[in-house]
Amino acid sequence: MSALDHIVPGEGLDAFFSADSVAIIGASDDPTKIGGRPVQLLLKYGYAGAIYPINPKGGIIQGLQAYPSILDTPKAPELAILAVPAQASLQAVTDCANRGVRGVIVLSSGFGESGPEGVALQEELVRVARSKGMRLLGPNCLGAINIESKLIGTFSIALEQSLPPAGKVGIVSQSGNIGSFTMRNMADRGLGVSRFIATGNEADVDVSDGIAALAQDPNTHIILCCMETCRHAERLISALDMARKANKPVIALKIGSTEQGQAAAASHTGAMMGSDAVFDAVFRRYGVLRVHSFEELLDLGHAAALLGSQRLPTTDAVTLVAASGGFGIMMADSMVQAGMTLPQLAESTKAQIREAVPTAGTNNPVDASAQMSARPDILLKMLTALQNDESGSTLVLLLALSLYNPRLKDVYLEALTKIRASHPDRLMVMISQGPREAVAQINALGIPVFPSIPAAAAGMAGLFKLGQLNRISIAPAYSGAVENIDELAFRNEFHAKKALREFGISVPREDIVSSEEAAVACARTTGYPVVLKIASEDIPHKTEIGGVALNLRSDEDVRQAYTRIMTKVRERAPNARVDGVLVAPMAQGGVELIAGVSRDPVFGPVVMVGIGGVYAEILKDVSVQVAPVSEAEALRMLQALKMFPLLDGARGQPKADVAAAARTVALLSEFACKYAGNVGEIDMNPVLVKPLGEGVEVLDALMIPLSRSASAG
16 A cells, blocks of 8 residues: 555645745755755745755855754744755654654655665655655655745756746646746746646655645646656546546646556457556546647647636637638648537628628638738727627637738737727637737737647647536446456356356357257257357467357358367367357347457556457557446447447448447446456457347457456556
């Protein structure tokens, strides 16, 4: 059990953001040293609390009285910053704990990242801190900052020239350099920052603590998160849920992915489910917007902060306006590809546009021609018509290079200032490049400016997703006991499907036989046509060795197929343990899916559904989610498949029983949670989805114990 398991995410982090006194252990008179920079920054930016430099030599450090030990300070500081060598850290942390310090930031390196001795030392720091209820940030971290109170617990060079303005954006990062780079760039865009925290080695305080603390901070409205991995799934989920409930949008730059042993996975499911897709699923479930570059993080963070959580778009509709038909087409292509919709304008709106700009094209995108920028009143009249349109869409205006022209810039600024005053609740986004001060003037009106058409398309899609935050339903949770399934379920397909059937999942009636005549007798009872399949725990993929015979329509077909299967198995898998041959009815019609479960090393059982059959691994058209999932969530997983139209009656085909398929996926996810004790992977392929009202049937199934599951570790 982790030392964090009993700590609510965010608990005790006020010491890093609201401390009324700070000690710097290892303080230096030289502001270029790690021990000197926190002292300098606290003084430079006007921290109002008590500052206690700690140095064995005492004396005066940067104009402040220094103390030989934290035990000698006039009162117990609420926060301590450690800038001492790793070998001196344990005594320093022990002194802090004994003095009653509430939080300690360990800036020093040489711990868990440096080898076994460092790991042991890091663990001892945590043990000492936890024994006194003291939270520990780091080690090997860039600390924490509260911009408003000027509480600066860092040595980051990002603050060397200036402190970011106080604002609404909170930043939490596992990497100090990535986090400080983000903070500096947000400040350079003129955007204020509320709090910053870099978690480093995460011996105690982790990224989940940071998210939770920012979610509870009244000054933080948007959370930017830079993360490499997750060490505690339940804590991360809890923190993301706090942010969702507080209506604090989270934008995450997630880099790297956890090794999941995909190449060696024993099932189709394990081979098709990468852990990065699991992070995507968790983020999607809790309304987190994942981005894949700094540019996206900065563009979307800036736009979301300008709009605030109350002004984020609630519709995916956009109305596009440009002075060029070519630009309009490019905008339309990018927006549609990003998932946005382009509604038609009302006839009255079109008439008003033509009244303002007689040469304008009034479809969406609107080709406003260069006349729109002739005079501010012309532009204002056109923008007013568009903002009054009944579609309620977000207006996206492309200016290209107009902001570089002083006359055109003034035209736009006058019209935009007036339209924002007359329509304060309507959304407008611009695509433009120009001098920083001109962009800042437009930003000051509450209008985000994206530098390119692709950036604007990705930005609008992202802002719309963030706008759905308070519409997300509560994720289901498994509350039953976790059990071990009977080991017999791992033996072969027959026993795996028997276990699934007993849980309520639909599988066909079938039997195992050990001779030609027994196979014929069983086929007659079942009714032709039938399927024969080898039953062996050593042959997970039967088709690949010739262990399957389909559509057998007579006694002679069955005899020949039985002999052929047994011969091929002896040739291609001579050491396989064979239980016999499975005889099952030949199912026909419907759409084939694959559904399964894999064990993610961080998040545990994960359920997957996709287009199935022999081409499942080639198509890799799948949706994944952490188990359990509700039927509604399973339905959304199905609808997210690129080939969902196959289930929805494409090209005149009958609609498939999608509701039954969703019910099967939900049941499978519950099964995975219940038997998480020893089930590593489950592979159901194919799952035949019959026409509407006829249900589904699991035609093949494989169950792999946790001890043999490659994705388990």
